[in-house]
Amino acid sequence: MDRRFITHGVCGKGGTGAATFEGQQVLVVSMTRQTLTQDLMQIVCSRSNLNRAYKRVKSNKGAPGVDGMSVDELSAYIREHKVKIVSSLLDGTYKPNTVRGVAIPKAKGGTRQLGIPTVLDRLVQQAIHQVLEPIFEPRFSESSYGFRPKRSAHKALKAASVYVASGKDWVVDIDLAKYFDQVNHDILMSRLARVIGDKILLKLIRKFLQAGMMSNGVVVSRQAGTPQGGPLSPLLSNIMLDELDKELERRGHTFCRYADDFNIYVGSEKAGHRVMQSVKQFLATKLKLQINETKSAVAKVGERQFLGYRIQGNGQLSVSPDSIKRMKDKVRELTKRNRGRSLGVIIQSLNRYLPGWFQYFQLQKGVKLFERTDQWIRRRLRCYRLKQCKRRWPTAKYLMSLGISKKNAWRLAMSNKSWWRKSHNPIINAALSNEWLNNMGLVSLLDKANQR
DSSP, X not given: OOTTTOOSOOOSSSSEEEEEETTEEEEEEXXXXXXXXXXXXXXXTSHHHHHHHXXXXXXXXXXOOTTOOOHHHHHHHHHHHHHHHHHHHHHTOOOOOOEEEXXXXXXXXXXXXXXXXXXXXXXXXXXXXXXXXXXXXXXXXXXXXXXXXXXXXXXXXXXXXXXXXXXXXXXXXXXXXXXXXXXXXXXXXXXXXXXXXXXXXXXXXXXXXXXXXXXXXXXXXXXXXXXXXXXXXXXXXXXXXXXXXXXXXXXXXXXXXXXXXXXXEESSHHHHHHHHHHHHHHHHHHSOOOBOTTTOEEEEGGGSOBTXXXXXXXXXXXXXXXXXXXXXXXXXXXXXXXXXXXXXXXXXXXXXXXXXXXXXXXTSSSSHHHHXXXXXXXXXXXXXXXXXXXXXXXXXXXXXXXXXXXXXXHHHHHOOSOHHHHTTXXXXXXXXOHHHHHHTTOOOHHHHHHTO
């Protein structure tokens, strides 16, 4: 048996047996050495596999597809149509629905096209994913970190930090041009067919790839791409780029790839330009992919960012300026005066956002950034509360209620300074103190940083 393909156990000879996928046993029908992956649809359609897929889709929730069916309605639909669904999957007549297209803004500018399948199609894709992942996962590169079990962006960043600290402080930063929209279906299917022998499963995957996309009421056919939004797309993207990973390993490069975001670390600028040209040629000829020339570069690591961080020449990680800007833009959005919400509600909104932001950016060295961010957020909240007073008399009245003398309250209320400048006044800082905001329940990034 070829252990590169199945590492979780299959029948060694013909007949029926059990295989374990993610700790769950599923039926394996007629698995032999010669037909190792030819009966995978039986596993995809097994009751235990479909039940796990349903639980995952339900827990992920998500918006309805073009048919309008919600996740909550899926169970009743399956109970009524399960025999027909399974039968169509096994005989190859299952037809995926049109995908609902949604454009979302990208962090670095522009938009990314998401494709939202119907909840039934998400269930089928998830069932396929659960069977294919254990087959392909052992084959993937150790330098691939995106959308894989027990791997994360943090692990990619830590590996990159080690490479830079070892002296490879030049980076070949490659941005693929609209990668998820440009995946060549024929190349991807050929990579799948090298491992998967089940023709019905391969045919179904191609149907998912070619399902039309509805955008602004118009259905557009797709001859390329694997839009983000379906459970199967991340695995297919890793399968496609695994050939690039293997080529970089063959050449002896140190690199980190997270989905379509990857950096190659080298020791000099000259080596970087040489690697950039050779990788660009490999992508164009072997995978039919183009790089975004304006966003790709050879540079010192400190001049570029990777997964929201900057890596300094000594390997130290720090939050990139763009990531800080996006965080502040989000806080500004949450603390807009025209939201018409109480300060307590605004703080609750911040408390839902800030812990997740800190969780991702906790690799930042030291606490200064978190301390400054706390100070800025508190000033935003003081400004927000003052703005709620709107006019001079309510402002003076509110300030006096906080214990500020009548003289100082009216001086501040009558001031022509902007609300933002007033929010930095020492008297305001004393009245709307840090302790007061803490008692309101505001999360402190500095406290979290000190508890790491």
